[in-house]
Amino acid sequence: MFYWFLKWIAIGPLLRVVFRPVVEGAEHVPDEGPAILASNHLSYADWLFMPLTLPRRVTFVAKAEYFTSPGIKGWFQKKFFSGAGQVPIDRAGASAAEGALSAAKRILDEGELFGIYPEGTRSHDGKLYRGKTGVARLALETGVPVIPVAVLGTDVVAPPGKKFGTFTRPGVRFGRPLDFSRYEGMENDRYILRSITDEIMYEIMRLSGQEYVDMYAGRAKDESKRLEKEAKAAAAERDGADQHKKAS
CATH class of the missing domain: 1.20.5 (Single alpha-helices involved in coiled-coils or other helix-helix interfaces)
Structure with a gap:
């Protein structure tokens, strides 16, 4: 419930009025049922603007420190990230990838939308980098479709290394769902995982128009x-x- 207050009563209307984000292809996101939203990652503001363009909640994983900080500030921070569709994960541990995968499976099992950045971290120069195969493994183990997503202009609003940049109208483009059921049972084949991940990254590149770097x-x-x-x-x-x- 706090999420809907946050989105529609507080931050959502303000962001929509000020930035007027442009959305394309939202009809490719199902009205109900699970799906993986695989997006490029230009800015820390991506997770605000992409879900803002959809009527459904989109859940991401976030570092555990956002949920465990002490004091009043920590309490508000925990409420903010919890309400905005984030779940905590210890990204510093050796089992971080497994923890993120387990959290994603739980969210998808509940019929929700799960957001993921296959690059693993924000692009420092606006280029699109090689995707990690966790997104492919998640798709195969859950059997849900992957919807490629491109966010545009968020690196202008909030550039890497800065809290604020300059004004622009961010854009969000959703591609057609990708079905990988033909690879069912092959989630332990690293060549299949790489092939699926590369296919997802190609669709993101096509939607975003970014230069791709195989690194x-x-x-x-x-x-x-x-x-x-x-x-x-x-x-x-x-x-x-x-x-x-x-x-x-």
């Missing part, structure tokens, strides 16, 4: 930070050399 987003972020650090070190070395020449 995991986490690795790409680390590589970008490494190159940035090396560039700063090289710049500092050049500045030091210039200062030494001037002093000579």
Whole structure:
């Protein structure tokens, strides 16, 4: 009940009036029954705008710290994320992937919509990165359809590394449901899991228009930070050399 208050009475109307998100293909999301919504991930605001365009609740997993912080702030934070369709998961542990999968299965067994970001983390540069195969395994083990989703413009509203950006009208595009029942019983075949995941990512790429990079987003972020650090070190070395020449 708190979710509906949050969405329709508080945050929902405000976001709709201010940002007027554009939605395409919402008819591909079933009015009832379980489905996996597999989306690209440009911004921390994605989980706000994508569910806002649907009349049904969409549940995601979120890090457990959002639900366990102490004090009044922690209490409000827990209520906010619980009401907004988030369930806690310890993402730091070795069993994080299994915990997320179990939570997703429970939600889908209840006939609900489950939202997932196959890239695993936000894109740091607006490109679409290689999907992790958890989404494929979930689809095969539950037998529910996967609906590819593209969010657009959320990285302008809330860019990576910043709380706020500039104004734009975010967009959400829902693709046709993908049925993988032809692979039933093959959830332990890593080649099948990769093939399914790549098919999902291709549909997301087609909907979003993003440039695709065949590398995991986490690795790409680390590589970008490494190159940035090396560039700063090289710049500092050049500045030091210039200062030494001037002093000579």
